[in-house]
Amino acid sequence: MLFRSSDRKPIGYKWRSSTPFIISCIAIALFTETFLYGFIVPILPEILQDRNHVPPGDIQRVTYQLLTIYGAIAMVSSMLIGELADRASSRQTPLIIALAVAFVGTLTLALSTKLWGVFLGRIIQGVGGTAAWIVGFATLRDSIHGSNMGKAAGLIQGFVSLGALSGPAVAGLLLELTGYWITWGSALLLLVVDIVMRLLMIEQRKVKTNPSSPQEPAPEETNENSALIPGASTQSYDSVKNNEPPAQSSKISTLSFYKIIFSQRRVLTALLCSITYSTMLASFSTTIPTHVKFSFGWGSLPTGLLFVGLEGPTIIAGPLCGWFRDKVGTKAPATIGYLSLAPLLWLLGAADQQQFPWAKDEQSAKATYIATVITIGFITNLLSSVGTMELTAVVDALEAKQPGIFGPNGGYSRTYSLSGLSFATGLVVGPLLSGTLTESIGYYRMNMVLAAVSVTVGTIAFTFLGGKSSLDIYNLEREETIEE
Known part of the structure; x- marks a missing residue:
């Protein structure tokens, strides 16, 4: 795919390197990842009981x-994947490898007639899906102007939600x-299309880089900014400037990357927001089905439709909230989102509590619960890509302050590995937290705890996240690289 002569371009170069096509590729890759995550759910009973002879009493435990x-x-693989992806000279190769790994994991799941093989396939599938997520977002950042990052992320979030919704439905x-x-x-077949x-x-x-010269700023600019980041090594940039091997530069940038990143309060706040967001989502998946079954007597069909109401608004609201983030930064959406989510979480738990007037009539309680779930589905879009x-x-x-500080290939894959790690942490914490609290203090009080967490995180986001001014460098960064 890479070429050295600017006079000869690959067939279809214009549309194959176009921003819409690249965004489409990333959107489909992340759609596939979430599609495969839930695809296994309706098939698990047949995999476990019919093909692997798991006793019926153990199926629920093994499914969990x-x-x-x-x-x-x-959680385990994110940081290593980000490190390896940032060392690669191309985003395309890690993406293809990630999808190939997901293909192997999916095939292993399908073929397994031993329980250990089912777990092995799921592990391989998890590694491939995590890598596709990390490298996909890094490719997205390389390919679009910073001022459009929110809209693109919102659009992709719509595909992610569509994958989460359609995976179990299509499989069933x-x-x-x-x-x-x-x-x-x-x-x-979906994975094969994705790889193609x-x-x-x-x-x-890659196509915008002149291979004969380094893609780094002028040496004078480096000297002016060399002391802007205390404690950061400047050797990584110097080695690139002197045409030393990229591996050495990557090694040097690795030693300082996490120290520099974790010294930023905005980074710590962003990770907290990501963990809280995925914790909330995982809590919904863990507690809503059981609650509506015992409170309202709903079976699988109405419960599934309820989750359509939770996930479906992302398809509409995702790009709109992305546009809002592009205009004002992350502080306002995160603050509004978390502070608005708090009363909705309380209402979710209070919908069937007899001490409240709307819960005295069962139909009114059901309508309140449904309306609350749908509203939460819209509000969470403010938080999805913060x-x-x-x-x-x-x-x-x-x-921008110190060019080349994170090595010749930048630090985006490692950055998104932290985002992926925090999101995965919430997916693990959410079921444990919500499940334990529901069993010990009840569904209503569990939602009150989540509401208190939401208020706390919203306050922290307002204090530390970047507002409109933080977008200035973000929007200008790599402008010349992206423009044709």
């Missing part, structure tokens, strides 16, 4: 373990109508 291990693998429908192997074949799109994609950052955007803005600002 298989769903939890995905988030645990993301195909399993019922066509059988086991055709069902798995659809997932494998990745092969067609031409990275903008961590990712804030981390990106911080890295852009540090790179």
Whole structure:
């Protein structure tokens, strides 16, 4: 895909390197990742009981373990994946490898007739999905102007939600109508299409680079800014400037990356926002099905429709909230989102509490619960990409102050690995926290605890996150690289 002569361009270069096509590739990659995460759920009973002969009494426990291990693998592998991806000279190769790994994991799941093979397939699938997420967002940042990052992230979040919604639905429908192997074949075919799109994609950052000269700022600019980041090594930039091997530069930047990043209060706040956001989402998935079953007598169909009401608004509101973040920064959306979420979380728990007037009539209680879930589905879009955007803005600002501080390939993959790690942490913490609290103090009080957490995080976000002024460098960074 890379070429050395500016006179000869690959076939279809214009559309293959276009921003819309690159965004489409990343959107489909992340759609596939969330699609596969939930795709296994309707098939698990057949995998476990019919093919692996798991006793019926153990199926619920093994199902929980298989769903939890995905988030645990993301926690363990995120930082290593980010480190390796930032050392690669191309984003395309890590993306293809990530999807190939996901393909192997999915195939292993489908073929396994031993329980250890099912767990192995899920682990491999988790590594591939995590890598696709990290490298996908890094590619997105390389390919679009900073002022459009929020809109692009919001659009992609819509695809992510669509994948989460359609994965279990498609798997259940195909399993019922066509059988086991055709069902798995659809997932494998989606991965093949994804890999083909990745092969067609031409990275903008590569095709815009003149191979004969380093893609670094002038030496005079480096000397002027060399002391702006206390304690940061300048050797990484100097080694690139002197055409030393990239591996050495990457090694040097690795030693200082996390020290510099974690010294930023905005980074710590962004990670807290990301953990809290995914904790809330995981808590909904853990507690809502059981609550509506015992409180309202709802089965799988109305419960599934309830989750459509929770996830569906992202398709509409995601790009709009992304536009809002592009205009005002992350502080206002995060603050508004978390402070608005608090009363909604309380109402979610209070919908069927008899001491409140709306709960005395069952139909009124049900309507209150449904309306609250849908409203939460809209509000959470204000929070969905706050961590990712804030981390990106911080890295852009540090790179602008001291060019090359994170090595010749930048630090975006490592940055998004932190975002992925924090999100995965919430996916693990959410079920444990909400499940334990619901059992010990009840669903209503559990939601009150989550509401208090939401108010606390909203206050912290207002205090430390960047506002409109933090976007200035973010919007200008790499402008010349991205423009045709």
